[in-house]
Amino acid sequence: MNVKIRIFAPGILHAEIKLPASKSISNRALIIQALSGGTGPIDNVSDCDDSRVVQDALRHMPQIIDIKAAGTAMRFMTSFLATVSGEHVITGTERMRNRPIAVLVDALRSLGADICYEEKDGFPPLRIRGRELAGGRISLPGNVSSQYISSLLMVAPTLRQGLVLELTGEVISRPYIDMTLAIMRQFGAKAQWNGEREIRVEAVPYSPIPYYIESDWSAASYWYEMVALSGDDGAEVVLPGLFRDSLQGDSAVAELFSRLGVETKHDGNSVCLAKKACDGGPFVCNMVNQPDLAQTVAVTCCMLGKHFRISGLQTLRIKETDRIAALQKELGKLGYLIGVEGDDTLFWNGETGTDTTGTEGIAIDTYEDHRMAMAFAPVALKRDRITINNPEVVSKSYPSFWEDMKKAGFKLA
Numbered sequence: 001m002n003v004k005i006r007i008f009a010p011g012i013l014h015a016e017i018k019l020p021a022s023k024s025i026s027n028r029a030l031i032i033q034a035l036s037g038g039t040g041p042i043d044n045v046s047d048c049d050d051s052r053v054v055q056d057a058l059r060h061m062p063q064i065i066d067i068k069a070a071g072t073a074m075r076f077m078t079s080f081l082a083t084v085s086g087e088h089v090i091t092g093t094e095r096m097r098n099r100p101i102a103v104l105v106d107a108l109r110s111l112g113a114d115i116c117y118e119e120k121d122g123f124p125p126l127r128i129r130g131r132e133l134a135g136g137r138i139s140l141p142g143n144v145s146s147q148y149i150s151s152l153l154m155v156a157p158t159l160r161q162g163l164v165l166e167l168t169g170e171v172i173s174r175p176y177i178d179m180t181l182a183i184m185r186q187f188g189a190k191a192q193w194n195g196e197r198e199i200r201v202e203a204v205p206y207s208p209i210p211y212y213i214e215s216d217w218s219a220a221s222y223w224y225e226m227v228a229l230s231g232d233d234g235a236e237v238v239l240p241g242l243f244r245d246s247l248q249g250d251s252a253v254a255e256l257f258s259r260l261g262v263e264t265k266h267d268g269n270s271v272c273l274a275k276k277a278c279d280g281g282p283f284v285c286n287m288v289n290q291p292d293l294a295q296t297v298a299v300t301c302c303m304l305g306k307h308f309r310i311s312g313l314q315t316l317r318i319k320e321t322d323r324i325a326a327l328q329k330e331l332g333k334l335g336y337l338i339g340v341e342g343d344d345t346l347f348w349n350g351e352t353g354t355d356t357t358g359t360e361g362i363a364i365d366t367y368e369d370h371r372m373a374m375a376f377a378p379v380a381l382k383r384d385r386i387t388i389n390n391p392e393v394v395s396k397s398y399p400s401f402w403e404d405m406k407k408a409g410f411k412l413a
Helices: 023-036 049-060 071-083 102-110 146-158 174-186 217-229 249-258 291-304 314-318 323-333 370-381 391-396 401-407
Strands: 004-008 014-016 064-066 086-091 114-117 126-130 136-141 163-168 191-193 198-201 236-240 262-266 270-275 283-286 308-311 339-341 345-348 386-389
Touching: 004 370, 023 049, 023 071, 023 146, 023 174, 049 071, 049 391, 071 086, 071 102, 071 114, 071 126, 071 146, 102 114, 102 136, 102 146, 136 146, 146 163, 146 174, 146 191, 146 198, 174 191, 174 198, 174 249, 217 236, 217 249, 217 262, 217 270, 217 291, 217 370, 249 262, 249 291, 283 291, 291 308, 291 314, 291 323, 291 345, 291 370, 314 323, 323 345, 323 370, 370 386, 370 391, 370 401, 391 401
Parallel strands: 014 236, 064 086, 136 163, 283 308
Antiparallel strands: 004 386, 086 126, 114 126, 163 198, 191 198, 236 270, 262 270, 308 345, 339 345
């Protein structure tokens, strides 16, 4: 059944919103805490789907672990299961069963893991027989998903010889790797970069500690978009729980949106977003370190009539959906003809097709992708309304998103 939601925007935008906790930090902390013995409390764990499936798997350790559509959980749990005793099958949705995982499996096998494919080579589901792994030195391309790299790093302290990981070629999404290393060190690991392309992790076990998780900067990006698109010159949104010195790479949203008409004011562990003048000229950016912000930024630029060129998006093809193709199609429904160059660049030079003022009869498809729903919802601020198909997908990272929009004055029908 295709559920739809229609969104009508308020004339004035003033709100204080409690964002969900960071799922990126939550999922790393949950895995590391389990590897440490699991006795230290973790406060403010994300209540999103991705984190719930990790919590459930770690708590119950069933023989068959269904992580549904959670890509982070699939990558992180694969390495975890390879290093703990027991035999498990890990699987997920149809889309998950068609997302490649051979790079991670091959790396784990080279370290001594016992993993086999249950159906199609290179893809989940996986049958994993956990055991102590030898560790040692391995090499991976730096342009693979950072989740593969983080998955290997997190189990590295449990390996007999630790791990030396060499990254070849361009290293993408480095802030996520740095986040992983920082959290590992907070739990007592000896893990650090050795130059630009080598990471060394010693065979020093984790120590369980109490841990508090900050709010999610990725979730904050949609509120940046709302402030940018609001017709209220005094628009202001307060977001508590965001740290100035954040581990999250997506905290770069503050700098990106400073060019799109949003000022960020820090007050302790809280930020206030306010309208300001938008920079002139096109928006040009390499987002290799913040690919999850690409949909938000692309939609914002189109709604502002701002030409853009965003590169560094090679990982978007293998996310919850092919996000490059999805953006092209859905922005095309709104009249914006988006170009693609190579496998990593989206651009809009002002070319339009159909009417770019109304939304009558238009519904945005979400492709089982939470970020498609949330990036397009603020379009209501520039149109009379926007309709989103299958809005429940937001539960993957931001379950309270629609309720929070209502708190900010949006009407949903």
